[in-house]
Amino acid sequence: MIECNGKNIEFSCEVFPPKRNEDMYDIYKTLDEIKLLNPDFISVTYGAGGSNSKRTAQIATYIQNISEVEALAHVTAVGVNPEKLACMLEEFERKNVRRILALRGDKPRDMSDEDFKERYYKYASDIIKVIKDNGNFKIAAACYPEKHPEASTVAEDIKYLKEKVEIGADELITQMFFDNNKFYDFMDKLGAANVNVPVHAGIMPITAANQLGTSVALSGSSVPTELSNIIAKYSEDPISMRKAGVEYAIRQTEDLIKNGVDGIHIYCMNKFDVTREIYEAVVYDLT
Template identity: 35%
Template sequence: MRIDEIIAGSSEPVFSFEFFPPKTAEGERNLFAALQELSKLDPAFVSVTYGAGGSTRTKTIEIVKRLRDEFGLEAMAHFTCVGATVEQLRGTLDEMRDAGIDNVLALRGDPPAGQEQWRKTEGGLEFSRELIEMLDAGYGFAIGAACFPETHLDAVDAESDLRYAKAKVGAGAGFLITQLFFDNAFYYDFVGRARAIGIEVPIIPGIMPIANFQQIKKFTSMCGASIPPALMAELEARADSPQAVSELGLSYATLQCADLLAHGAPGIHFYTLNRSPATRAILSALRLMRPWDRRRLASARTPAPPPWPAGARRPARPHVPGSRCPAPGARR
């Protein structure tokens, strides 16, 4: 089933999980063990990333098919323009279509290992918008795209980045998934500005529960996401205790998701890093709390409330020169 139709037809927020193709047999066993647990939560859909430089093309398609056939999950394949000509891209898309895949997340992608700067492949595409146009013109996929509440590192500024998101929607993207963030004000500001310029598709926040302090510092420094100073101080105070960091990360993500859902987010896309415990705990708590019901109650009392808190404004974010985002949540 098409993900855009799943979102449109749901009367409650949609929850989804992102996984990456493992590089080892042990990693694959761990992934499918996590899937056994997470599939019990009945996600609206799951997605599988596409390695840097298209390095996991075959594996991505294989895992998407297994998720659908063995677990009964609606699965979306990530797809990038990196390291392939237009002819090669069409060949992969034909393979996806023949495999019965209905959903594709179209991304520019990261450069291959060892290549610091993005370079267009000769005979290939340069922008994800071009990939979306190709998908929309010749295939029947539901198309998702990425967006950046804290602005993509390659963007000239926030407004040009927002206009590019609108161009991707105009090219055929039916929903957007955000890069990871830890301050909800970024999301509320982005949604408000997006609606103001005519972006009407669902904008699903992407959330990564913090499980490892050094790992999350690396991810955020590479992709330009920021960690609020108060949260950073609490993480630093627990730096010598991995368990304490994980417990704080789980609690923070639960509160973050609850706030997003209470203020109208259409769902949550979890960057699981192929692990199940934190995502299971957070989603179970959210379904018990049902924070989205608060918005429904408010709607019954007050006509047309805004989809973000009053007074929310865009915080400043640190500039990270010359950096790029790693595979988990990597977007453009």
């Protein structure tokens, strides 16, 4: 928890399950290191169509019961049916994992367009209602400060986001963004729509030049001139690129905290050192 101007701001980060069982030790080691920062929660992603769902549950259990940090487990609507979802929720309850991020999820590569179209749960809102009715869970939903790539307008996107909150979402976590003004404008629009739940700002430190293209493609985020200039300047200098990217994320985080954000959520890509550098810089500046 970070305190600024009398407001408590949650600090969290996200990890993802490794593809191979033999790499599980590495993620547990990373979690043991992240624990030292005393984050408010650690979220664990869920592979497309549930490809890593078992590892998600294993890692969330480790976070909750071994690391003794609150776990936020991702659950996607794509690839689950009522029976599978019920089993997952029962397992989370048994393992004391009580915080869930409900997502629609992307189409798995091995799923046909027809199967994707005919999937049982169409949207995140479909599983939010089920989760709300089947356990004592705190439910988070995703949001996009610059509009979901599939939404036709910002107004339409916020309309559906409001529906998710009314159905049962207790908090929101944004997709990564790189321009804080876009986030502040988004927050104003949420306020005007009477969407009044905590919003955690998602920060993705860009530590390698080739990382930006993939990140923007997934998030639909615009790239400010300052960040694009950093990429252009240091694209052939990995060490300087990493340093400049982390410093950009620190400046972005400090500005959000000073402007009263509810939470900071670091997309750390399983890199403890980056998470630590951001957290320690912010805490030092505030004390």
